[in-house]
Amino acid sequence: MSTEPPPASAAAEELAAVIASSTELPTLSKKQLRKSARKAERAAAAEQQKMHPPAPVAEDPFVANYGDVPVEETQSKAVTARSWTEVADLDAAAAAVGRSVLVRGFAQDICSLGSMAFVVVRQGRSSAQCVLAANAGAGVSKQMVAFAKSLTKESVVDVEVVVAFPKEPVVSTTQQVEIQVRKIYCINRAIATLPFNLEDAARSEAEYEKPKFREFLWSKDFDEIHTPKLLGGASEGGAAVFKLMYNGQSACLAQSPQLHKQMAIIGGCRRVFEVGPVFRAETSRTHRHLCEFTGLDVEMEIKEHYFEVCDVIDDLFVSIFKHLAEKCKEELETINRQYSFEPLKEAGTEMEPMGDLNTEAEKKLGRLVKEKYGTDFFILHRYPLAVRPFYSMPCYDNPAYSNSFDVFLRGEEIISGAQRIHVPGMLAKRAKECGIDASTMSAYIESFSLGAPPHGGFGAGLERVVMLLCALDNVRMVSMFPRDPHRLSP
Amino acid sequence: MSTEPPPASAAAEELAAVIASSTELPTLSKKQLRKSARKAERAAAAEQQKMHPPAPVAEDPFVANYGDVPVEETQSKAVTARSWTEVADLDAAAAAVGRSVLVRGFAQDICSLGSMAFVVVRQGRSSAQCVLAANAGAGVSKQMVAFAKSLTKESVVDVEVVVAFPKEPVVSTTQQVEIQVRKIYCINRAIATLPFNLEDAARSEAEYEKPKFREFLWSKDFDEIHTPKLLGGASEGGAAVFKLMYNGQSACLAQSPQLHKQMAIIGGCRRVFEVGPVFRAETSRTHRHLCEFTGLDVEMEIKEHYFEVCDVIDDLFVSIFKHLAEKCKEELETINRQYSFEPLKEAGTEMEPMGDLNTEAEKKLGRLVKEKYGTDFFILHRYPLAVRPFYSMPCYDNPAYSNSFDVFLRGEEIISGAQRIHVPGMLAKRAKECGIDASTMSAYIESFSLGAPPHGGFGAGLERVVMLLCALDNVRMVSMFPRDPHRLSP
Known part of the structure; x- marks a missing residue:
């Protein structure tokens, strides 16, 4: 009988094997870094063996x-x-x-x-x-x-x-x-009166042409979806949003497929991903922000822990880097001739910061990690809840922290991910605490009343991944038609 | 020594083998259908063997x-x-x-x-x-x-x-x-003074992660691109456009990747495709239009004839249908249990209409073609120039017609394609004739002065393909979160 791989997979073990014990970053104290959640988690795991607690x-x-x-x-x-x-x-x-x-x-x-x-x-x-x-x-x-x-x-x-x-x-x-x-x-628990019965409705229609692509994610049972970019409300509270009129209604452009990919999970899709445009009405010019970029978004059911998502990222990116090194050698050499860069150092470490990082701190951390662990690719997790989006799941042992993580490549963040809140009450409460008017996203919040499994996911900006992979210093260099606050043409 | 397949490939031959000689469609007279361009083309081909005419x-x-x-x-x-x-x-x-x-x-x-x-x-x-x-x-x-x-x-x-x-x-x-x-x-001929020299600039950056997907198009040497959805001007004259403000400038949402995929060809990409959202500010509700849908867009250099594009479509869709029948049997059966449909009849015929078709005429034609040729999948070509976008290449032998085609599945159009004008003067003239202010798309038109090979391509709406493949009667049934004039949420 085939079973899923055990959640505490080799990759997660490897990922968790090293805890940073010495840095000089202002936001990361030695003591704080030393205080690993792993110990508490192991104790909890032993407890968990007795299955869930009694009602x-x-x-x-x-x-x-x-x-x-x-x-x-x-x-x-x-x-x-x-x-x-x-x-x-x-x-x-x-x-x-x-x-x-x-x-x-x-x-x-x-x-x-x-x-x-x-x-x-x-x-x-x-x-x-x-x-x-x-x-x-x-x-x-x-x-x-x-x-x-x-x-x-x-x-x-x-x-x-x-x-x-x-x-x-x-x-x-x-x-x-x-x-x-x-x-x-x-x-x-889903609400007692569902909007309609499954038997009465067609099943989820997703996309039926699977043209044998996105092989890695397919091989891990992910389905590709396409979610709408035209929305009735802002998809996330934080980032700046493009607004427009839609047949007499006010609408906006999706700042991420976040809400819809989560609804796909609630709808029973289990594991989904999307590659598509993401819109951010940025007003300042930086080397790594665009007003429109190509996002890779992934969402999946999790059984126990958001490390299951980290495992997918680990495998996915190792597979991408390996493929690029093997199959796109000529293209990489062409870039390297013009903009020389070092090949990536191998991946695999983990840290635990106590505050959010700015670009400078990120780069400094990247240098320290590379010095100490010899890697260009690492994951930080357990960010403070306050610096993450309202739908991030709080940590079970301390609600000031979140079940979230960022992934770094050559010292810059390329991926943000987290376990998401799957309980409508908690979600509405967190939206309110973050100053978001829950009524503007009632369809989203209510969907969690219809049977919502624990889940998590991540989003990556592909231009930024390519930029850092090739050690280029401006994201415009990897976009065919870049869009920044001053550039809308051609 | 390996060479490209000869342009007059087996598929093109097959495609051209049958000319409809009898229908009762009001827009297609027997005489007109009988008058095949093939004869003229064969004569021209013989002429062509002497190579190009002398200067x-x-x-x-x-x-x-x-x-x-x-x-x-x-x-x-x-x-x-x-x-x-x-x-x-x-x-x-x-x-x-x-x-x-x-x-x-x-x-x-x-x-x-x-x-x-x-x-x-x-x-x-x-x-x-x-x-x-x-x-x-x-x-x-x-x-x-x-x-x-x-x-x-x-x-x-x-x-x-x-x-x-x-x-x-x-x-x-x-x-x-x-x-x-x-x-x-x-x-x-490119203009004498290019904006910059190739040697001075980075080469086209396209996308460097080729995650082993879109295997068919990869296998035919196509590169996947992602073009911007935020544009300074409307991408096509005809269809209704969504407008918005972009950091103080007026902008609109791309109605297709048309102009940018053509610019990718001029930039030396040779063969490109894109899968991404397409925005149309439709105001009427129909069974087959959405305000946002997922488009498959392809553009390629051609050597001699737009039939080279038709060959790619023929191979691509046969490959997709075959894959679906083999690999997505279970999914198709699930749909079939709820909405029974007949499997597709085999593809491969060609006709030549003299006027554009409305939905009813399309369906009627589809029935006649199926009756006579036993196929659900066919290509019509040489549409009148007046019913096609301004960038469509006129026919060499009669500028009232265009080097364009539509592809039909179960009697409804799923793909529009054409050879494009690659000469800036002709393009500006056609834009003017179509009432388009060339100054709003000067970057596009000027790009053809920088060295533009003959090229053609096509666009398909994937929801519509899935709808017709499964013989469903409404495009909303194959979209997870459909967007129509009245529906913007969730």
């Missing part, structure tokens, strides 16, 4: 086997060794193995038949029917069956199940197995 | 071997059997063969040494030095050498050459061979 139901010996999972447990608290199984892999082969497996999915349908409960769990186009019947020998209480019956459609659930050959053919799901639930936890 | 230089027995080619000769007059060689293939192997080959490229450098002329011909990053010395035995006159010396830098030239091993190492070009010119024709 407060009285008089039930099996109370630990079910319940609603508190939000804190989904804030990248720990990277455990738990192994996750895909719904598509719940088949005869899994039944033959006979041991219990762990699955996360949407509760597509819940129904009760006498003392039994049935929950159809869906991932993408795969679905499987899970059965709960009170059985003291299997650790399933009447209360647990009642809990399953209480689930709302499209809630995100974790189930620990045993797969068996079905006694009769299963007609309503894609997977032809009978699944006995041993444990069931609700990760994020 | 009017007196007293020279070799006058036919050089000269400026009249524009008419570059208006897709004929598909000949001539075979073209890449500059990159002018190597020792070519020298060993010893016979003359035909090459088109930019005249990167021209210099004279006594009675000899040297012309460096460039394609992409490959360049070769061509030598002309008066030699009656080789058909090279003094006047011909003088003609070569008179060329301006970055003019597009056709040369018939014999490749030889060099007596001394060649230092200034990529190709290590000595090239004797037998014939030389100027296809499009």
Whole structure:
């Protein structure tokens, strides 16, 4: 039976292997750098092995086997060794193995038949029917069956199940197995009355031409999407926005695909990416900002920790750099003849800053990291919540920090990423704290009431990546038709 | 020695094999359909075998071997059997063969040494030095050498050459061979004073991450580009445009990458494509229009005829349909369960209409073509010039028609394409005739003075392709977040 790679993958281990212990940056004290969150996380991971904490139901010996999972447990608290199984892999082969497996999915349908409960769990186009019947020998209480019956459609659930050959053919799901639930936890509860039933609607239409491209991301099960650039409200609070009139309504140009790529995840796309234009109404000229650039945006469900996103970045960029070195040798040599640069030093380290960095601090940090660790490519994480967008997930152990990270190439930031808030109440609260009028993005916030799995992602500006890869000193040099505050033509 | 496929390829032959001889469409008379341009083109092709017509230089027995080619000769007059060689293939192997080959490229450098002329011909990053010395035995006159010396830098030239091993190492070009010119024709003359010299500037920067995607187009030597969506002027005259303010200047959203993809060709990119958002301020709701959609745009140098573009479309879409049928079987079946549709009938026919078609006429034509030829995918060409954009190349034999075509899928247009005007004077004249103020697009028009090869291309709306492929009846069904005149959110 195939399973997903364990979340605490080799790459994450490697990524976490080195903690910076000495720098002279004003914003990074030695003490602060030394204080690693890893220790706390490992302790939490041990705790986590006992599965999620119990819901407060009285008089039930099996109370630990079910319940609603508190939000804190989904804030990248720990990277455990738990192994996750895909719904598509719940088949005869899994039944033959006979041991219990762990699955996360949407509760597509819940129904009760006498003392039994049935929950159809869906991932993408795969679905499987899970059965709960009170059985003291299997650790399933009447209360647990009642809990399953209480689930709302499209809630995100974790189930620990045993797969068996079905006694009769299963007609309503894609997977032809009978699944006995041993444990069931609700990760994020959808509202009881959804705008429409899945059965009544077409499934997500995304893009059907997959012209065999974006091979790395395809190989990791990402789907390419195209999200709208014309929006009714600003996509992010912070950056300057281009406004225009749209058939009598006021509209603006997307400053990122952020909100829509998250909605694609809520819609069940699981892992998505987009390559497209990003618009920022910058007013000052710098060497690394453009008013329009080509963004690479990625969003994905996460099981436990935002390090799962970092692992994808690590693999993706190593794959890109390797491909460029092999396949674009001639092009790189052409640039190198005109603007000489050193090849990249190998990647792989991690730090933990306590404040945001300005360009000068970034460059200085880059030099120090290169000196000490011999790498041009590294990831910083756990930024203060206050310096990140409102939709960033706070750290489980200290809400002054966020489950966020930046990726640096030759000492400059090329990627920003984070775990996102998947709980509508917390999201509305954070929007308000950041001075954002939640009513301007109600469609976005409300979408998290319809069944939203924990997720994270990142965005990169491709011109900036190319600029730094080739050690050029101005982003205009890597754009065919650059757009800056003074340049709109040709 | 590898050469490009001959322009009159099997696909073009096949494409041209069938001429519709009977329909009842009001806009297509039997007589008109019968009157095929093929006959005229074949006659022209025979003529063309004698190479380009002579320039009017007196007293020279070799006058036919050089000269400026009249524009008419570059208006897709004929598909000949001539075979073209890449500059990159002018190597020792070519020298060993010893016979003359035909090459088109930019005249990167021209210099004279006594009675000899040297012309460096460039394609992409490959360049070769061509030598002309008066030699009656080789058909090279003094006047011909003088003609070569008179060329301006970055003019597009056709040369018939014999490749030889060099007596001394060649230092200034990529190709290590000595090239004797037998014939030389100027296809499009660049202005004498270019804005800057190639040697002084960085070469075109395009995009350096080629993540192994868009495999078909990559395999045909296309480069992916990203052109700006924020423009100083409207990109096309016709369609409605979104306007906005850009740091105090008035700007608009690109209605297509048309002008910029053409400029990429002039810049030496040879073959480019883009997948990105296209903005149209439509005000009426139809089943097949959106205010924002995902466009696939392609532009390429052509050697002789816009059928070279049709060949790429033919191969590209057959490859996409094949891939979808093989790799996306499950997805297509999912749609088919909800919205039943018939698989596509095989492609490959050609017609010649005399007027533009409305949606109803298109559908009717589609039914007739399917009945008669059993295909859901066909190309119509030679539209009247008046119904095509100002930059469309007029037909060489009748300027009331254009070197343009539309591609139909299940009876609806999915692609528009054409040969483009590559001569600045003709372009400015056509803009004026179409009521366009040339001063609003002077950068575009002037770029054709800097060395512009004959070229053509096409644009497709991907949502519409998916809609028709799946025989759905509304384009909103294939867009995750559709944008129409009344819909701007979420």
